[in-house]
Amino acid sequence: MRQSLMEKGFLFDISHCVGCYACVVACKDQNDIQEGPENWRDVEIIEEGSYPEVSTMAVSLACMHCSDPPCMEVCPVKAIEKRKEDGIVIVHEEKCIGCRICLMVCPFGAFGMGKNRKVKKCHYCLERTSKGLEPACVRVCPFGALYGGSLAELQEVAFKKGIRRFILRRDSGSSPNKI
Amino acid sequence: MEIKKTICGICTASTHCGIDAHIENGKVTKIEGMKEHPSNEGTLCVKGAASRQYLYHPDRIKYPMKRAGARGSGKWERISWEEALHTIAESLLRLKKDPGPESVIFLTGYTKWMRPYLQRLAHAFGSPNYCTETGLCYSATVVASEINFGAMALPDLKNTKCILSWSVNPFYSNIRLARRILAAKERGVKMIAVDPRVTPLTERSDLHLQLRPGTDGALALGFMHLMIKEKIYDKEFVDRWTIGFDELADYVKEFDPKRVEGITWVPIKKIEAATRMFSEIKPACVVQSASSTVHHVNGVQNHRAITLLSALTGNFDVQGGNCVQTPTYLYTFSATRTNEEKIRLVDQLPHLPKRIGEEEVPVWCKLHPEAQSVLIPFQIHSEKPYPLRAFLGFGANYRMWPGSDFMKDALLKLELLVFSDFFMTDTCQLGDIILPAATSFERSELKFWVENYVMLTQPAVEPIGESKSDVHIILELAQRLGLASQFWNGNEENAINEMIAPSGYTVNELKNYPSGTFLKDPIPLRYKKYEQEGFATPSKKVEISSSILRESGYDPLPIYREPKYSPFSSPELAKEYPLVLTTGARLPMFLHSEMYNVPWCRSLRPFPMVDINPSDAKERGVEQGDWVYLETKRNRIKVKANVTETILPGVVNMPHGNKEADANLLIEPDYLDPISGFPGFKSLLCEVKKI
Numbered sequence: 001m002r003q004s005l006m007e008k009g010f011l012f013d014i015s016h017c018v019g020c021y022a023c024v025v026a027c028k029d030q031n032d033i034q035e036g037p038e039n040w041r042d043v044e045i046i047e048e049g050s051y052p053e054v055s056t057m058a059v060s061l062a063c064m065h066c067s068d069p070p071c072m073e074v075c076p077v078k079a080i081e082k083r084k085e086d087g088i089v090i091v092h093e094e095k096c097i098g099c100r101i102c103l104m105v106c107p108f109g110a111f112g113m114g115k116n117r118k119v120k121k122c123h124y125c126l127e128r129t130s131k132g133l134e135p136a137c138v139r140v141c142p143f144g145a146l147y148g149g150s151l152a153e154l155q156e157v158a159f160k161k162g163i164r165r166f167i168l169r170r171d172s173g174s175s176p177n178k179i
Numbered sequence: 180m181e182i183k184k185t186i187c188g189i190c191t192a193s194t195h196c197g198i199d200a201h202i203e204n205g206k207v208t209k210i211e212g213m214k215e216h217p218s219n220e221g222t223l224c225v226k227g228a229a230s231r232q233y234l235y236h237p238d239r240i241k242y243p244m245k246r247a248g249a250r251g252s253g254k255w256e257r258i259s260w261e262e263a264l265h266t267i268a269e270s271l272l273r274l275k276k277d278p279g280p281e282s283v284i285f286l287t288g289y290t291k292w293m294r295p296y297l298q299r300l301a302h303a304f305g306s307p308n309y310c311t312e313t314g315l316c317y318s319a320t321v322v323a324s325e326i327n328f329g330a331m332a333l334p335d336l337k338n339t340k341c342i343l344s345w346s347v348n349p350f351y352s353n354i355r356l357a358r359r360i361l362a363a364k365e366r367g368v369k370m371i372a373v374d375p376r377v378t379p380l381t382e383r384s385d386l387h388l389q390l391r392p393g394t395d396g397a398l399a400l401g402f403m404h405l406m407i408k409e410k411i412y413d414k415e416f417v418d419r420w421t422i423g424f425d426e427l428a429d430y431v432k433e434f435d436p437k438r439v440e441g442i443t444w445v446p447i448k449k450i451e452a453a454t455r456m457f458s459e460i461k462p463a464c465v466v467q468s469a470s471s472t473v474h475h476v477n478g479v480q481n482h483r484a485i486t487l488l489s490a491l492t493g494n495f496d497v498q499g500g501n502c503v504q505t506p507t508y509l510y511t512f513s514a515t516r517t518n519e520e521k522i523r524l525v526d527q528l529p530h531l532p533k534r535i536g537e538e539e540v541p542v543w544c545k546l547h548p549e550a551q552s553v554l555i556p557f558q559i560h561s562e563k564p565y566p567l568r569a570f571l572g573f574g575a576n577y578r579m580w581p582g583s584d585f586m587k588d589a590l591l592k593l594e595l596l597v598f599s600d601f602f603m604t605d606t607c608q609l610g611d612i613i614l615p616a617a618t619s620f621e622r623s624e625l626k627f628w629v630e631n632y633v634m635l636t637q638p639a640v641e642p643i644g645e646s647k648s649d650v651h652i653i654l655e656l657a658q659r660l661g662l663a664s665q666f667w668n669g670n671e672e673n674a675i676n677e678m679i680a681p682s683g684y685t686v687n688e689l690k691n692y693p694s695g696t697f698l699k700d701p702i703p704l705r706y707k708k709y710e711q712e713g714f715a716t717p718s719k720k721v722e723i724s725s726s727i728l729r730e731s732g733y734d735p736l737p738i739y740r741e742p743k744y745s746p747f748s749s750p751e752l753a754k755e756y757p758l759v760l761t762t763g764a765r766l767p768m769f770l771h772s773e774m775y776n777v778p779w780c781r782s783l784r785p786f787p788m789v790d791i792n793p794s795d796a797k798e799r800g801v802e803q804g805d806w807v808y809l810e811t812k813r814n815r816i817k818v819k820a821n822v823t824e825t826i827l828p829g830v831v832n833m834p835h836g837n838k839e840a841d842a843n844l845l846i847e848p849d850y851l852d853p854i855s856g857f858p859g860f861k862s863l864l865c866e867v868k869k870i
Contacts, residue, residue, distance in 0.1 A: 025783075
C-alpha cells in the first residue's frame with residue numbers, strides 16, 4: 001500500500017523516554033479505560049549489561065497505525081479499517097467477534113481485550129484529533145518522547161532533532177562518553 | 180463541555196502543574212495539562228494524569244464523622260460540621276487551661292497549602308508545636324545551607340554549563356525540574372550524577388558516580404581533597420569570603436581518592452574525572468535533592484560538604500551557579516514577596532513554651548521556625564519536658580515516622596486525635612473526629628511558581644459531599660477558639676489580600692487571570708549579593724567552620740561519619756544483615772503514601788517490591804517476582820523481589836509509604852541525625868530472605 005505523507009502517526013524518540021508512565025494513564029483518562037490489563041498504550045523498561053556497565057531503555061508503544069496493517073489483513077470479519085483520509089487504523093467494534101487473531105499478529109502488542117470481549121486499541125484519540133488537538137499521550141508527555149501529526153510533520157520534527165544532536169556532537173568533539 | 184482552569188495538588192507545593200479540567204454536568208470528565216502554564220506547558224506526570232480517579236475515589240471522606248466504637252474499630256457516625264468543630268474547640272479550650280496550650284500538636288503533611296494558616300492557628304492558640312512533614316524532609320537541607328551560607332542557593336539551570344546532581348531523580352519526582360535539566364542537556368551542558376541507582380538522570384549524565392548510600396559526605400570531601408591538591412579551587416573567593424578553609428584543608432588530607440574509593444565504592448578514576456569536570460567548567464551548579472542527602476544519620480554534615488563545593492569552585496551566587504533566593508510562599512521561589520512569615524506568626528515563637536525538639540536538636544530549631552515532628556512520639560511517651568494531649572493532623576500519616584508503629588502507639592496515648600484528609604487512610608482510622616478536606620479541584624488556592632507566575636485558583640467543581648477547603652476549616656476553628664479577630668473574622672479573601680499585599684496584587688485582580696499570570700513587577704535577580712551585604716552567617720562569610728554548630732557542641736567542620744549501621748561501622752551486625760538498605764526513593768506512580776489507592780497508578784505496580792541486584796539475588800536463590808522478607812534487626816516486611824541492575828550490588832532499595840509493606844517499620848525511631856533529628860532512612864543494614 002502506498003503511504004501518503006498526510007497520514008497520521010506517532011514519532012517516538014527513545015532517547016527522551018524515561019518510563020514515567022504518564023502516557024499510559026493519560027490514555028486511560030482520555031478513553032475511559034479501567035485500570036488493569038487493557039492498555040492501549042504501554043511502557044516497557046529494558047535493562048542491558050551488568051554493574052558497572054548498565055544501561056536502561058524505556059519504550060512507549062501503542063498502535064503504530066501501520067502503512068500495511070497485518071491486523072487488517074488477518075481479521076476474518078473485516079472489522080479493522082485503515083482510514084483513507086488520515087491513515088488511522090480503527091476497529092469497528094460492532095463487527096468484531098473477539099477472535100483475537102489481530103492481537104496475535106500485531107508486532108507492537110497494540111491490542112487489548114475489552115470487558116465486552118471485543119478487541120480495543122488506540123484510535124489516535126479521534127475525539128481530540130478530529131478537533132485539531134494532539135493525542136492525549138502526546139500532550140501529556142513531559143519529556144518530548146512522543147510526537148503526533150502527519151508523517152510530513154513528524155519527518156520535520158525528527159530532522160530538527162537530528163540537526164540539534166549533530167551540532168551538539170560537533171561542539172563537544174564527540175558524543176558524550178562514559179568512563 | 181466546559182474547560183476550567185485549576186492545578187494538581189498531589190505533590191509538593193513548588194512543583195504543582197496547571198490543569199485544564201474538562202467539565203460536563205458539574206463533573207470532571209477528562210483532564211489535561213494546561214498549555215499556557217509555564218511550569219508544565221501542557222504536560223503532566225503519571226500521578227497528575229490520574230487526577231480524575233483521585234478526585235472521585237470511593238474512599239473520599241464525605242462528611243465530618245466521630246468515632247462510634249473503640250479507636251480503630253472502623254465504626255463511625257456522621258456528624259454536622261457544627262458538632263465537629265464545636266467538639267474540637269471545646270476540647271482544645273479545656274486543654275489550653277489544663278495542662279496548657281503547648282499540649283496540643285498541630286501537624287500538616289500533604290498537601291501543604293494550608294500551612295501558613297495552621298501555624299498561625301497554633302501560635303495564636305498558644306502552642307509552639309506546629310509541626311510539618313518538612314520536619315523530616317527538605318528542612319535539613321535548608322538548615323545545612325544556612326549553616327554554611329546563611330541562605331538557600333538554587334541552581335541556575337538556564338545559564339549553567341555543568342550540572343552536578345546529587346541523589347536526585349526529578350524524572351520521577353519533579354517533572355518541572357527534569358524538563359529544565361533535559362533542556363540544559365540539549366544545550367550541551369555537561370552533567371555529573373551522584374546516585375546509588377541507575378536512573379533516567381544518571382543515564383543522561385556524562386559521569387555517574389554510583390556511591391554506597393550514606394557516604395555522600397566522604398565523596399564530597401574527596402572532591403575537596405583533589406581540588407586543593409591540584410589547586411583547581413577558586414583561591415580568590417575562598418581567601419576573601421570563607422572562614423575555616425585551613426582547618427578543612429587539613430581535615431580533607433585523609434580523604435585521598437584511594438580511601439574515598441574504599442568508603443564510597445566509587446572508582447578513583449570517576450572521582451578524579453568528576454572533580455576536574457566540576458572544577459574546570461564555569462559556571463557550574465549543584466542540583467540537590469529535597470531530602471535524600473539528609474536522610475542519613477550524618478545527613479546535615481554530608482549535605483554541608485556537598486553544598487560547599489559551590490563555594491570552593493567560586494560558583495556561589497553567580498550566574499549559572501547556585502544563587503541565593505528568598506522563598507516567596509510555600510517553599511517556592513518567585514520574584515516577589517508575600518506576608519507569609521508575618522501571617523505564620525513566626526515572631527511569636529520566642530514568647531511561647533519550648534518547642535518539641537528544642538533541647539534535642541537546638542540548631543535545627545534555631546534555624547527552622549517549627550517544632551521537630553520526628554521527636555513527637557518521644558515526648559508523648561516521656562511527657563518531658565511537658566505532657567502532650569491532642570493532635571490535629573491535616574494530611575497527616577503516622578507511616579511517615581521511622582518506626583511507624585512507635586508513632587502509632589504514641590498517638591493512641593493522646594486524648595484527642597483529629598484528622599482532616601481526603602481519604603479514609605489507616606491513620607484516619609485511629610482518629611476521634613475526621614474532617615473531609617477538599618482537593619485542589621474543589622477549592623480556591625493561592626500559588627506562586629519559580630517561573631515568576633502566580634495563580635489564585637477558583638473551584639473547578641463543587642466539593643465532594645460536605646468536604647471543605649482546609650483553610651476554611653482552620654478559619655472556622657479559629658473563630659470557635661475565640662481567635663476571630665486574628666483570623667480575618669473568617670473571611671478567606673481578606674486573609675489572601677493580606678498575604679499578597681507586598682506583591683502588589685489583590686484577590687480581585689488575580690481573579691481576572693483564571694489560568695494565572697506572570698508577575699507584573701518581578702524583582703530582578705542580583706548576583707554576588709554578598710559583595711554588598713556579606714553572607715547571612717554570624718561571621719558574614721561562608722562558614723566552612725561553623726560558629727553556630729560549635730556553639731551547640733557539634734563539630735564545626737563538615738565532617739564525615741559512617742552511617743551507624745553500615746558494613747564498616749557495625750561489622751558484627753553486618754554478618755547477619757550484610758546488605759545496605761536505602762528506602763524512600765520515588766517511583767513515578769506513587770508519592771509517599773499517596774496514589775497507592777488510585778487504581779490507574781496502583782495497577783502499574785500492583786505489589787510492593789524491593790530492588791535487589793542480580794548478583795545479590797543469585798546468592799540468595801531469589802528470582803524476579805519471588806516473595807521475600809526484607810528484614811532488619813528491628814522488623815521485617817513481606818515484599819516481592821525486583822531483580823534489577825539499576826541498584827548497586829550490595830545495596831537494596833525499598834520505596835516507602837505503602838501500608839501493605841511499610842519500609843519505616845524496618846527503621847528504629849531513634850536512628851536520627853543529631854543536628855536535624857532527621858531519620859537515617861537511606862542507609863542502614865538488612866537482609867533479603869526468600870520465603
